[in-house]
Amino acid sequence: MNEALDYLRTSPVAGLLLTLVAYRIGVRIRRATGNHPLAQPVLIAVALVGLALWALRIDYDDYMIGGSLIHFLLGSATVALAVPLHRQAHHLKELFVPMAVAIPVGAFVSVSFGILVVRMLGGDHALQMTMAPKSATTPIAIAIAESAGGIPSLVAVFTIVAGMLGAVAGPTVLTLIRVRDRRARGLALGSVSHGIGTSRALHEDATEGAFAGLSMGLTALVTCLAVPLVVHLVG
Amino acid sequence: MLNGLVWLLGCQLVGELVARTLDLPVPGPVIGMVLLFVTLQGLQLPETADVFTVSDKMLRHLQLFFIPAGAGIFGYLSLVESHALPIITGIVVSWMAALIVVGWIVSAFTARMGAR
Numbered sequence: 001m002n003e004a005l006d007y008l009r010t011s012p013v014a015g016l017l018l019t020l021v022a023y024r025i026g027v028r029i030r031r032a033t034g035n036h037p038l039a040q041p042v043l044i045a046v047a048l049v050g051l052a053l054w055a056l057r058i059d060y061d062d063y064m065i066g067g068s069l070i071h072f073l074l075g076s077a078t079v080a081l082a083v084p085l086h087r088q089a090h091h092l093k094e095l096f097v098p099m100a101v102a103i104p105v106g107a108f109v110s111v112s113f114g115i116l117v118v119r120m121l122g123g124d125h126a127l128q129m130t131m132a133p134k135s136a137t138t139p140i141a142i143a144i145a146e147s148a149g150g151i152p153s154l155v156a157v158f159t160i161v162a163g164m165l166g167a168v169a170g171p172t173v174l175t176l177i178r179v180r181d182r183r184a185r186g187l188a189l190g191s192v193s194h195g196i197g198t199s200r201a202l203h204e205d206a207t208e209g210a211f212a213g214l215s216m217g218l219t220a221l222v223t224c225l226a227v228p229l230v231v232h233l234v235g
Numbered sequence: 236m237l238n239g240l241v242w243l244l245g246c247q248l249v250g251e252l253v254a255r256t257l258d259l260p261v262p263g264p265v266i267g268m269v270l271l272f273v274t275l276q277g278l279q280l281p282e283t284a285d286v287f288t289v290s291d292k293m294l295r296h297l298q299l300f301f302i303p304a305g306a307g308i309f310g311y312l313s314l315v316e317s318h319a320l321p322i323i324t325g326i327v328v329s330w331m332a333a334l335i336v337v338g339w340i341v342s343a344f345t346a347r348m349g350a351r
């Protein structure tokens with residue numbers, strides 16, 4: 001019996017299976033809610049994994065023997081983001097100058113407000129570096145946090161929350177501030193709420209979705225440069 | 236399937252090597268993404284190419300890949316609890332500020348372009 005339990009704790013099979021099953025349940029729940037933006041499979045799955053680890057008294061490090069196999073693929077999935085960017089690239093010419101101005105400025109505002117607000121309210125350096133990249137799409141935000149001294153586990157959650165904000169409140173805020181152009185709305189949503197905002201934008205209008213997707217990819221790229229720049233400026 | 240994975244891993248590897256050799260602040264996989272993007276723009280492969288099918292499949296389940304990192308949050312629950320105010324304010328304020336800035340800048344340009 002003990003031998004079997006030891007096997008469960010130390011073999012990658014358990015962590016791998018737990019992650020996949022939790023994800024399947026998360027996807028099921030999202031479907032059952034009619035794809036509600038608050039029912040993000042990753043958050044449901046994270047809660048289920050946490051619950052299972054607590055109930056079975058498994059350490060996070062032991063879970064990661066299997067979990068790291070999935071975590072490893074995050075890098076390849078990041079590379080794969082080139083494909084939607086490639087498909088949307090023809091839109092680049094359409095609004096080249098506005099995008100070349102708005103997206104870097106947006107990333108700079110997001111990173112500096114993130115760092116400064118957390119600092120003013122008493123967050124330490126690690127928490128500031130965790131907040132800084134949260135507008136980038138999650139895999140890239142995690143990678144930036146890792147290299148800037150943030151907490152990768154927290155940035156995953158912060159980023160998802162920023163995405164959900166966009167899906168739930170983004171269109172309303174844009175209407176309130178009188179941004180009506182579909183392309184402007186898409187670019188704004190994609191730049192602060194990445195993939196989750198993009199799927200909401202797609203739901204509103206095809207053009208809005210296309211620009212949101214493009215904006216998400218470009219914002220992620222620019223955020224990689226904005227984080228070290230802002231850190232240099234505000235130390 | 237295999238061919239597509241070779242593309243993704245190849246770009247990732249080159250990206251990691253470039254980031255390390257040149258000591259860039261940009262993460263390796265992001266350089267890999269740029270590399271793949273430039274290659275795809277140059278090659279103009281058919282939509283049926285393996286690299287597209289594999290990428291689409293991975294991106295459909297993108298959230299799966301954040302779960303192991305996300306599950307680490309349970310080690311930081313006390314930090315989240317004691318810093319709830321800076322965390323929530325930080326997310327909401329920076330999200331709102333950037334949304335407004337991007338929306339307004341692009342609208343200003345498109346209004347001028349439309350007026351012409």
